[in-house]
Amino acid sequence: ExxxxxxxxxxxxxxxxxxxxxxxxxxxxxxxxxxxxxxxxxxxxxxxxxPKFTSKSIKIDTKVATITISPQDLRYIKRVSFQGKRCIMIEVDEDAVIEGFTLSTETLLEKAD
Incomplete structure:
Protein backbone atom coordinates (compact mmCIF):
# COMPACT_ATOMS: atom_id res chain seq x y z
CA GLU A 1 0.00 0.00 0.00
CA PRO A 51 -9.85 20.20 1.76
CA LYS A 52 -11.96 17.58 0.01
CA PHE A 53 -13.10 19.06 -3.30
CA THR A 54 -16.50 17.41 -3.21
CA SER A 55 -17.72 17.88 0.35
CA LYS A 56 -15.98 20.89 1.89
CA SER A 57 -16.28 24.57 1.14
CA ILE A 58 -13.95 27.45 1.88
CA LYS A 59 -15.22 30.57 3.59
CA ILE A 60 -13.65 33.94 2.77
CA ASP A 61 -14.47 36.56 5.43
CA THR A 62 -14.06 40.27 4.75
CA LYS A 63 -15.33 43.33 6.61
CA VAL A 64 -18.25 43.67 4.15
CA ALA A 65 -19.08 40.12 3.05
CA THR A 66 -18.64 36.41 3.61
CA ILE A 67 -18.11 34.32 0.49
CA THR A 68 -18.43 30.54 0.51
CA ILE A 69 -16.87 28.71 -2.42
CA SER A 70 -15.96 25.14 -3.29
CA PRO A 71 -12.22 24.46 -3.47
CA GLN A 72 -12.31 23.48 -7.15
CA ASP A 73 -13.62 26.98 -7.98
CA LEU A 74 -10.83 28.84 -6.16
CA ARG A 75 -9.08 29.33 -9.49
CA TYR A 76 -11.76 31.92 -10.33
CA ILE A 77 -10.93 34.04 -7.25
CA LYS A 78 -8.01 36.49 -7.24
CA ARG A 79 -6.78 39.06 -4.76
CA VAL A 80 -5.90 42.19 -6.74
CA SER A 81 -4.74 45.69 -5.99
CA PHE A 82 -6.93 48.44 -7.44
CA GLN A 83 -6.32 52.13 -6.77
CA GLY A 84 -4.16 51.22 -3.78
CA LYS A 85 -6.82 48.97 -2.22
CA ARG A 86 -6.81 45.19 -1.83
CA CYS A 87 -9.83 43.70 -3.60
CA ILE A 88 -11.25 40.27 -4.35
CA MET A 89 -11.98 39.67 -8.01
CA ILE A 90 -14.33 36.84 -9.01
CA GLU A 91 -14.27 35.67 -12.63
CA VAL A 92 -17.75 34.93 -13.98
CA ASP A 93 -18.96 33.54 -17.33
CA GLU A 94 -22.51 34.83 -16.98
CA ASP A 95 -24.36 37.83 -15.56
CA ALA A 96 -24.20 38.14 -11.78
CA VAL A 97 -27.70 38.30 -10.28
CA ILE A 98 -28.34 39.42 -6.70
CA GLU A 99 -31.87 39.23 -5.31
CA GLY A 100 -33.26 39.29 -8.86
CA PHE A 101 -31.18 42.28 -10.02
CA THR A 102 -28.49 41.86 -12.65
CA LEU A 103 -25.26 43.68 -11.79
CA SER A 104 -24.00 46.10 -14.40
CA THR A 105 -20.58 45.53 -15.90
CA GLU A 106 -17.83 48.11 -15.56
CA THR A 107 -14.57 47.99 -17.46
CA LEU A 108 -11.82 49.05 -15.08
CA LEU A 109 -8.38 49.93 -16.31
CA GLU A 110 -5.41 50.97 -14.27
CA LYS A 111 -2.24 52.37 -15.76
CA ALA A 112 0.70 50.02 -15.18
CA ASP A 113 3.87 51.48 -13.67
Whole structure:
Protein backbone atom coordinates (compact mmCIF):
# COMPACT_ATOMS: atom_id res chain seq x y z
CA GLU A 1 0.00 0.00 0.00
CA UNK A 2 1.32 3.40 -0.98
CA UNK A 3 2.06 5.84 1.85
CA UNK A 4 -0.07 9.02 1.74
CA UNK A 5 1.72 12.22 0.66
CA UNK A 6 3.09 14.36 3.48
CA UNK A 7 4.10 18.01 3.80
CA UNK A 8 7.01 19.34 5.82
CA UNK A 9 7.70 22.96 6.80
CA UNK A 10 9.36 23.74 3.46
CA UNK A 11 6.25 22.53 1.59
CA UNK A 12 4.02 24.62 3.83
CA UNK A 13 6.23 27.67 3.20
CA UNK A 14 5.93 27.15 -0.57
CA UNK A 15 2.13 26.74 -0.39
CA UNK A 16 1.71 29.89 1.71
CA UNK A 17 3.97 31.92 -0.60
CA UNK A 18 2.17 30.66 -3.73
CA UNK A 19 -1.15 31.51 -2.07
CA UNK A 20 -0.15 35.14 -1.69
CA UNK A 21 0.55 35.20 2.05
CA UNK A 22 2.91 38.09 2.82
CA UNK A 23 6.23 37.82 4.68
CA UNK A 24 6.53 34.02 4.63
CA UNK A 25 10.05 32.65 4.95
CA UNK A 26 11.46 29.18 5.44
CA UNK A 27 12.74 30.33 8.82
CA UNK A 28 9.26 31.49 9.90
CA UNK A 29 7.68 28.22 8.77
CA UNK A 30 10.40 26.26 10.57
CA UNK A 31 9.86 28.26 13.79
CA UNK A 32 6.09 27.73 13.55
CA UNK A 33 6.57 23.98 13.21
CA UNK A 34 8.96 23.92 16.17
CA UNK A 35 6.55 26.03 18.26
CA UNK A 36 3.45 23.98 17.48
CA UNK A 37 4.77 20.41 17.24
CA UNK A 38 8.21 20.72 18.87
CA UNK A 39 9.85 19.21 15.78
CA UNK A 40 10.79 21.01 12.58
CA UNK A 41 11.00 17.62 10.83
CA UNK A 42 7.35 16.79 11.53
CA UNK A 43 5.32 16.03 8.42
CA UNK A 44 1.59 16.67 7.98
CA UNK A 45 -0.54 14.29 5.96
CA UNK A 46 -1.54 16.22 2.83
CA UNK A 47 -5.14 14.99 3.10
CA UNK A 48 -5.35 16.65 6.53
CA UNK A 49 -4.39 20.03 5.08
CA UNK A 50 -6.04 20.03 1.66
CA PRO A 51 -9.85 20.20 1.76
CA LYS A 52 -11.96 17.58 0.01
CA PHE A 53 -13.10 19.06 -3.30
CA THR A 54 -16.50 17.41 -3.21
CA SER A 55 -17.72 17.88 0.35
CA LYS A 56 -15.98 20.89 1.89
CA SER A 57 -16.28 24.57 1.14
CA ILE A 58 -13.95 27.45 1.88
CA LYS A 59 -15.22 30.57 3.59
CA ILE A 60 -13.65 33.94 2.77
CA ASP A 61 -14.47 36.56 5.43
CA THR A 62 -14.06 40.27 4.75
CA LYS A 63 -15.33 43.33 6.61
CA VAL A 64 -18.25 43.67 4.15
CA ALA A 65 -19.08 40.12 3.05
CA THR A 66 -18.64 36.41 3.61
CA ILE A 67 -18.11 34.32 0.49
CA THR A 68 -18.43 30.54 0.51
CA ILE A 69 -16.87 28.71 -2.42
CA SER A 70 -15.96 25.14 -3.29
CA PRO A 71 -12.22 24.46 -3.47
CA GLN A 72 -12.31 23.48 -7.15
CA ASP A 73 -13.62 26.98 -7.98
CA LEU A 74 -10.83 28.84 -6.16
CA ARG A 75 -9.08 29.33 -9.49
CA TYR A 76 -11.76 31.92 -10.33
CA ILE A 77 -10.93 34.04 -7.25
CA LYS A 78 -8.01 36.49 -7.24
CA ARG A 79 -6.78 39.06 -4.76
CA VAL A 80 -5.90 42.19 -6.74
CA SER A 81 -4.74 45.69 -5.99
CA PHE A 82 -6.93 48.44 -7.44
CA GLN A 83 -6.32 52.13 -6.77
CA GLY A 84 -4.16 51.22 -3.78
CA LYS A 85 -6.82 48.97 -2.22
CA ARG A 86 -6.81 45.19 -1.83
CA CYS A 87 -9.83 43.70 -3.60
CA ILE A 88 -11.25 40.27 -4.35
CA MET A 89 -11.98 39.67 -8.01
CA ILE A 90 -14.33 36.84 -9.01
CA GLU A 91 -14.27 35.67 -12.63
CA VAL A 92 -17.75 34.93 -13.98
CA ASP A 93 -18.96 33.54 -17.33
CA GLU A 94 -22.51 34.83 -16.98
CA ASP A 95 -24.36 37.83 -15.56
CA ALA A 96 -24.20 38.14 -11.78
CA VAL A 97 -27.70 38.30 -10.28
CA ILE A 98 -28.34 39.42 -6.70
CA GLU A 99 -31.87 39.23 -5.31
CA GLY A 100 -33.26 39.29 -8.86
CA PHE A 101 -31.18 42.28 -10.02
CA THR A 102 -28.49 41.86 -12.65
CA LEU A 103 -25.26 43.68 -11.79
CA SER A 104 -24.00 46.10 -14.40
CA THR A 105 -20.58 45.53 -15.90
CA GLU A 106 -17.83 48.11 -15.56
CA THR A 107 -14.57 47.99 -17.46
CA LEU A 108 -11.82 49.05 -15.08
CA LEU A 109 -8.38 49.93 -16.31
CA GLU A 110 -5.41 50.97 -14.27
CA LYS A 111 -2.24 52.37 -15.76
CA ALA A 112 0.70 50.02 -15.18
CA ASP A 113 3.87 51.48 -13.67
Missing amino acids: EEPPKLDYTDVERVLTASGVDNVTKEAAERAFETIVDDKNYELKAKSVI
